[in-house]
Amino acid sequence: IEQQFVRMCTGNTEVSITRKIEELSIAIFISLSAKKSDIAYSYLRYAYFGSGLYGYRSAITVLPEEEYGVAYSPNGAAAIVSLLKRPRPALENSNWKMAHQRRVRYVVSRQSRNQC
Numbered sequence: 001i002e003q004q005f006v007r008m009c010t011g012n013t014e015v016s017i018t019r020k021i022e023e024l025s026i027a028i029f030i031s032l033s034a035k036k037s038d039i040a041y042s043y044l045r046y047a048y049f050g051s052g053l054y055g056y057r058s059a060i061t062v063l064p065e066e067e068y069g070v071a072y073s074p075n076g077a078a079a080i081v082s083l084l085k086r087p088r089p090a091l092e093n094s095n096w097k098m099a100h101q102r103r104v105r106y107v108v109s110r111q112s113r114n115q116c
Helices: 001-009 017-033 036-046 056-060 072-086 094-114
Strands: 049-052
Touching: 001 017, 001 036, 017 036, 036 056, 049 056, 049 072, 056 072, 072 094
Parallel strands: none
Antiparallel strands: none
């Protein structure tokens, strides 16, 4: 998560070994200076979740409550986190919706496995 956070903050998407080394160096510094939960929270506050959606608060506004429940439920949280892997397009289509629902089910299954 630290490297993703660094990439998001710098906005550098150049494909090079130099960028990866710089990101890794900064990520190591961040991981030594901050708690993992603080890093994750900061990342989620500003991450890209899809067309015009930056930060988890904006992502919450587009999730249909009847489909995922409240945002702070396991399904709602999974739906939000799933947008990081498969951001919401400007024009949703059935292929994206099905892929997003598959990703939500996967995240929920991983959550329940990790709680045991």
